[in-house]
Amino acid sequence: ACKAANVEVVGKEKLGGGYVTVVVQGELSAVSAAIAAGRQNVGELGKLIAAHVIARPSAAVLKLLPRV
Numbered sequence: 001a002c003k004a005a006n007v008e009v010v011g012k013e014k015l016g017g018g019y020v021t022v023v024v025q026g027e028l029s030a031v032s033a034a035i036a037a038g039r040q041n042v043g044e045l046g047k048l049i050a051a052h053v054i055a056r057p058s059a060a061v062l063k064l065l066p067r068v
Contacts, residue, residue: 004037005030013066
């Protein structure tokens with residue numbers, strides 16, 4: 001996903017049971033392109049549970065996200 005667009009990984013967290021959360025940031029179009037590429041690649045490897053882009057998240061949401 002990071003190779004598909006100019007985005008930065010700002011957080012990742014292994015949740016157990018094979019679940020992983022990855023948080024990226026950048027321009028909205030770049031993040032959308034990275035998420036689209038990530039969806040395709042994960043779909044080839046296994047099952048994607050969710051992929052979501054939050055444009056301009058609030059400070060409360062940012063506090064909940066995992067950090068590197």
